[in-house]
Amino acid sequence: MPTSYVRYRPDLEVPFPDEEELTRQVVQAMLHANQQVAAKHRHGLRDAHAKSHGVLAGELRVLPDLPEHLAQGLFARPRTYPVVLRLSTAPGDLRSDQVPVQRGFALKVIGAEGPRAVEDGFTTQDFLLVNHPTLPFGNIAEYAKLQGLLEKQPQQSDQQLQRAGLAARAAAKALTAAHRPLPPAVETLAAANHNILGETFHSMAAVRYGDYVAKISAAPRSANVRSLTGKPVAKRDGESALRDIVTEFFRREGAEYELRAQLCTDVERMPVEDASVLWPEELSPHQSIAVLSFPAQEAYSDERRRWADDVLSFNPWHALEAHRPLGSIMRSRRRAYPRSSEFRHTYNGIAEHEPSSIDELPQ
Numbered sequence: 001m002p003t004s005y006v007r008y009r010p011d012l013e014v015p016f017p018d019e020e021e022l023t024r025q026v027v028q029a030m031l032h033a034n035q036q037v038a039a040k041h042r043h044g045l046r047d048a049h050a051k052s053h054g055v056l057a058g059e060l061r062v063l064p065d066l067p068e069h070l071a072q073g074l075f076a077r078p079r080t081y082p083v084v085l086r087l088s089t090a091p092g093d094l095r096s097d098q099v100p101v102q103r104g105f106a107l108k109v110i111g112a113e114g115p116r117a118v119e120d121g122f123t124t125q126d127f128l129l130v131n132h133p134t135l136p137f138g139n140i141a142e143y144a145k146l147q148g149l150l151e152k153q154p155q156q157s158d159q160q161l162q163r164a165g166l167a168a169r170a171a172a173k174a175l176t177a178a179h180r181p182l183p184p185a186v187e188t189l190a191a192a193n194h195n196i197l198g199e200t201f202h203s204m205a206a207v208r209y210g211d212y213v214a215k216i217s218a219a220p221r222s223a224n225v226r227s228l229t230g231k232p233v234a235k236r237d238g239e240s241a242l243r244d245i246v247t248e249f250f251r252r253e254g255a256e257y258e259l260r261a262q263l264c265t266d267v268e269r270m271p272v273e274d275a276s277v278l279w280p281e282e283l284s285p286h287q288s289i290a291v292l293s294f295p296a297q298e299a300y301s302d303e304r305r306r307w308a309d310d311v312l313s314f315n316p317w318h319a320l321e322a323h324r325p326l327g328s329i330m331r332s333r334r335r336a337y338p339r340s341s342e343f344r345h346t347y348n349g350i351a352e353h354e355p356s357s358i359d360e361l362p363q
């Protein structure tokens with residue numbers, strides 16, 4: 001029987017009770033943590049994913065001959081778009097790369113034409129991906145609890161965070177062996193310290209995919225990055241191990257990643273409003289939609305770091321209407337990202353700017 005993909009309709013989204021108030025609380029708590037970190041460094045950083053490890057220029061090549069269900073939105077025609085990629089780690093502070101934390105893969109596609117999800121006048125389509133398929137705190141009420149955990153982090157040392165990670169990984173191992181579900185806090189803290197370039201990155205939450213609904217992911221495609229999957233970061237590599245991995249790799253060679261869409265086929269088992277639910281691959285596989293290629297380059301010059309960290313903002317709401325972010329987590333991000341961005345740009349006295357050409361990326 002042919003697969004039947006769920007059609008996008010606005011009522012797939014159902015506002016969460018008290019969503020406005022919960023979002024306000026989360027954004028307020030984030031701002032508080034952000035102020036503490038800025039005071040520590042005398043510089044405003046992102047409230048999440050503060051530490052970057054590489055800023056890459058590349059291309060997104062939409063695959064030719066995509067079937068109708070995949071030839072949607074940005075991927076409707078076999079075009080090539082310039083992209084900027086910012087690689088990061090999740091804390092809203094500059095932690096040692098020996099602390100195992102989630103990695104971020106923030107992609108900015110330049111030259112995306114079409115109606116916007118919000119009228120921002122931009123021509124960018126951002127996809128913000130993390131190396132875990134689900135957000136354990138999957139709706140705004142649960143996320144508000146995570147925020148409580150994160151807010152304590154500015155006062156914790158790298159060693160305390162390292163110990164918390166070790167304890168969480170031991171708990172995750174024991175619970176998995178006993179076939180028991182992982183509590184969200186354990187799942188969040190149990191990240192492994194693996195080479196960032198070998199990871200697979202996920203949108204965790206859903207987006208509109210033209211006429212359909214999908215989660216987006218990026219997986220290593222070329223053999224050189226596939227061979228890095230699961231390779232631990234060596235202890236001796238120090239505080240900036242991830243930056244060194246990325247810069248040394250791209251000084252020598254380029255890499256390709258595969259961009260994929262997992263389309264929703266069942267609204268009950270693949271919910272839009274709960275990002276903690278893993279969409280089963282037996283119901284709907286990840287299907288290739290584009291190739292991301294990054295040639296060999298100087299991946300982290302001071303000019304690039306300053307531009308990506310201090311000028312740019314990546315935001316899931318920098319989006320075409322065809323890729324409107326969906327669900328309460330995504331809706332809360334509509335308020336959180338501009339607030340964080342505004343804080344650091346004001347604190348640093350640097351104007352925010354959204355690029356319209358890849359030529360703006362410094363070498």
Ligand code: HEM
Binds near residue numbers: 026047202312329336
């Ligand atoms: C689906 C779950 C999520 C994913 C995959 C995700 C991913 C990311 C990534 C990759 C970045 C780094 C962007 C960059 O390189 O500039 C980022 C930044 C950020 N995230 Fe999230 N995030 C998620 C949920 C949330 C939620 C629920 C909130 C708060 C309500 C949030 C708040 C932030 C903030 C404030 C920033 C910094 C924005 C800036 O100052 O420019 N994120 N996120």
